[in-house]
Amino acid sequence: MNTNTQATQELAAAPRTWQRSARAIFAGSVGNAVEWFDWSVYTAFAIYFSKQFFPADNDTASLLATFAVFAVGFGMRPLGGWAIGAFSDRFGRRSALTITIVMMAGSSLLISFLPTYRTIGVLAPIVMTVLRMLQGLSVGGEYGAATTFLAESAPAGRRGFHGSFLFFSIAAGLLLASALAWGMTHFMSRAALEDYGWRIPFFIGGCGSLLGFWMRRNVPETVAFEKLRRKGRIEPRSLLWTWNHHRGAVLRLVGISVLGAFSFYLFISFMPIYAIRHAGAIPGDAFAASTASIAIFMIAQPFFGALSDRIGRRPQLIAFAAAYLVFLYPVVTSIGPGFQSMLLVECFGLLTYGFYSAIAPSIMAELFSTDVRGVGIGAAYNLVVALLGGTTPYLMTWLQSIHREGWFLAYVCAGAAVSLITYWRMPETRGIELE
Template sequence: MDAEIGYLTPGRTRRRSIARTIFAGSIGNTVEWFDWTIYTVFAIYFSNQFFPSQDTTVALLATFSVFAIGFFMRPLGGWLIGTFSDRHGRRSALTLSILLMAVPSLVIALLPTYSQIGVFAPILLVLARMTQGLSVGGEYGAATTFLTESAPAKRRGFYGSFLFLSIALGLLIASGIAWVLTNNLNRTQMELFGWRIPFLIGGLASLIGLWLRRNVDETQAYKDMANKGEIPKRSLRWIWRHHRPAVLRLIGTSVLPAFSFYLFVSYLPIYAIQRGGATPEVAFRASTVSIAIFMCALPFFGRFSDRFGRKPQLIAFACAYLFFLYPVVNSVGSGFWSVLLVECFGLLAYGLYASIAPAMMAELFNTEVRAVGIGAFYNVVIALLGGTTPYLMAWLQSINLESWFLVYVCAGAAISLYSFIEMPETRGKTLD
């Protein structure tokens, strides 16, 4: 019996260690994307308090412009925190990124309004949001390197799948809290204090994530590099000069993904309402269910890539969008199942990519520039393409040409498909 216990204990310890690693690497994404999302979800309730105007639309647009500013801080965050990660370690970068999200969330939760402190209210809101943009941009590269460097080579796709799973979980929690608050507080209560509650929850949850991350081990890949001596400083120009094929491959493979998630989470429900005749309740219920299905599918897609390779999934993802996106989206109707099936097509196809994106990106770069290489260049693509998506969609809708956005996405699918076909298979590659 003792021998049995002694035999089983290392296995339990290892499983516990794996769970702790995945949880520590993922929890920050859940909290950060919760904090990032609640700004847009609750903007309608606090916009007039920071940007007072007789026209509520003007106040709301001003509030969303702050969102855009935060979005375009992401490349800077990817560069700064990525460089910090490559110089001082993955654990330190994870701690920094979640701290940069926790403090601004608490600041926004407690921030006096324009009527109380005047112009300082919107200024502080902008600064808080810019800091959160730095955090989100840095979190992606830091969490990607931590999860993939912590994984055994044969399970890197599975480990990496929890990155986007945690992002989807953050969105679901934000949606759930919005539902609870709006069903229990009236409009006046939401404007007075209700909108502050999710920011307070997010800030406190970030502090818990901060504590968890401070107690995880540094990755072995980083330890091995650090043990060799002084870690060299590498600029983005140096990375471009010495890792140009990897950078170009990262950019090409990120074009379609920059659209995909925003297309089906943000755009499709509105498209179903305006073009398909669905009610808002039906459209958003289908969207919520599809995100839950997408989230559950990711670990299975990650395992699949560990067994059969990265390229088959990536090529299938791009082909699905290139050949079927336009007719599938335009087939959306007013019923729940019609909207759900279209949502599932888009998100599950995207899941083929999202589940293995961290592993694929980590396998492009070596340890000394992995975090900054991923964080900086990926976030540039996301800012330029994903960040402009809401404005482009709104403009096309205003001139009744919203279907042309689908053509735009299909062009992105062609670019990424070419990149996926040309890239080498990296399943099982040893990270150097």
């Protein structure tokens, strides 16, 4: 083939490659955004429905019970990451993504119609717990499946940019949830929110998940998985096999994820409630600051992802961990009741976290081979998140009730030290081919 003919074919193939990549990003991102909207409205509206399902003598006890169910849902994430990750390694990333969004749609719609403790007694918290466990399975499976799908759909030199849309879409879902909470707290009374208003976001999320399912069902499978299937190398891999053959990758993923698990749920899920209860902030202002900071975080994701494709993954990770280790405690404890103070604190937490989140999918995908990428990421990452991230709201609420919230910040700083050591010692993986 002469040079001119080859060049012509490459130019003709470029639009098709771009269209396939754009379609993969859109399908993975939209469904992921809806999933995380569904997942996060529980925390955003917990302060309003906690006594409806977990009646107690005081608000703190009810909120603690509600966050205990939050932690139980997180406890299901490793199981979801393992089961759906293994499924994606056997039957494809697209099929796994379809299953996760159906699970989330059904559970969210059921929560929106769930009778309260006053109506059905102890069945109310039991059913709420079961549905939250189902959501935990869904989110656990979603992360591993979406990570592998986006990373395997990207060119090697653009994987950081493509992978950044995972947390871009997570932020979009969280932004919608936070914006809805902000709007409802401004235009509805607290009594209305506690009576029926909290049901609205669950219903919206359930309907949105059905839309996400429709969009995902026809997306093409990733090139990496199709290549593996054509070679006949698809085999069931147990967790034990993955541990024995990819132990270094699993341990490195754990070290990489420790600080990320803390920071995500500290600054996105709990900080508005912390500002309300600790600093005396007005709920509407707290949710407005959260909404604005999440929007800034979301916009920054593709830029941080593209930056890593130019300078590498390690520099951003090291900057993230070092900033938390040095500045987390003084910044968080300085939060005040004003909008500007809350916004500055949350922007510090989320923008420094963004150095990690934008490239986390790329780093994790680059650790594993295609035959175990789904289960390797899904099981290991979700175990870290369940143990550390899932307990964050509960621990912070309890420590705040005994005026010892500083202990938790010291705990997070210790996690920053662990991740910093991992980042410093890990090899650079920018631009490697996925096998």
